[in-house]
Ligand SMILES: *[C@@H]1O[C@H](CO)[C@@H](O)[C@H](O)[C@H]1NC(C)=O
């Protein structure tokens with residue numbers, strides 16, 4: 001009896017020791033991994049904060065172009081780099097009159113020598129075919145981040161990411177806005193119904209067609225829709241591989257953000273873009 005109890009006693013001690021050993025080795029592992037894990041968590045958090053705070057012009061400074069007034073540096077319009085010679089913008093943007101009155105700003109580079117080719121069927125009174133190609137006289141040198149053109153028969157996503165000016169930043173920072181693509185017939189009806197109430201002549205109902213894409217920010221259209229100053233800004237699809245597909249550019253909208261925005265659909269103009277490219281870029 002006695003020896004048995006001693007045996008069981010010593011085995012309990014052994015088990016305790018084993019537990020202690022495995023606890024110690026667990027602690028060792030914990031000690032070893034504690035710092036990398038804490039470091040990783042801190043790093044992720046810092047990265048998150050950094051990307052939140054740092055969401056500004058530098059994120060798209062190598063793909064979005066600004067048209068600026070030479071005399072006061074004010075942003076007149078926006079455009080999108082699609083390769084090292086070509087830029088896509090809205091045809092309703094002001095055109096260069098003399099060689100110096102408007103220049104292009106791409107990141108920290110200034111481009112003064114360029115040609116502008118408006119869509120041949122652009123109609124200024126109703127913004128039909130509101131698209132212009134800008135060809136830079138010289139190839140851009142440096143690392144730029146081009147927008148991809150959509151593919152001919154690609155289905156349009158239901159949600160597009162609009163890159164717009166942050167209204168509070170006086171044209172110094174962008175914001176991203178998730179925009180829902182609105183069904184064309186619904187959009188036509190909404191604009192048509194509202195047209196009688198739109199008294200300003202420039203906001204009169206402009207029939208919308210399938211070369212345009214209507215978008216709406218359901219969550220906060222008062223604050224996060226495009227506004228005056230966003231003309232030519234991109235609406236993109238972000239692909240898993242980092243590509244940014246340029247599906248549309250901002251054309252016009254309701255002055256008080258009460259109706260969907262109207263954007264020029266890039267897919268409708270692919271043939272023309274290719275023609276201009278082969279004609280002007282040898
Ligand atoms: C550029 O700014 C000048 C001076 O403010 C103004 O007179 C001119 O009309 C502007 N040009 C454009 C194209 O807006």
Ligand SMILES: *[C@@H]1O[C@H](CO)[C@@H](O)[C@H](O)[C@H]1NC(C)=O
Pocket residue numbers: 058059061062106107108109142143144
């Ligand atoms: C964009 O901004 C980043 C960060 O400020 C800078 O490193 C980069 O050179 C800029 N790109 C262009 C094309 O200016």
Ligand SMILES: *[C@@H]1O[C@H](CO)[C@@H](O)[C@H](O)[C@H]1NC(C)=O
Pocket residue numbers: 072073074170
């Ligand atoms: C906005 O920017 C313009 C041109 O860069 C500048 O002249 C103007 O003073 C700025 N306005 C405010 C309110 O900061």
Ligand SMILES: *[C@@H]1O[C@H](CO)[C@@H](O)[C@H](O)[C@H]1NC(C)=O
Pocket residue numbers: 186189190193
């Ligand atoms: C447009 O107006 C018609 C007639 O008033 C109405 O029946 C219809 O529901 C309206 N459509 C929309 C999308 O509001």
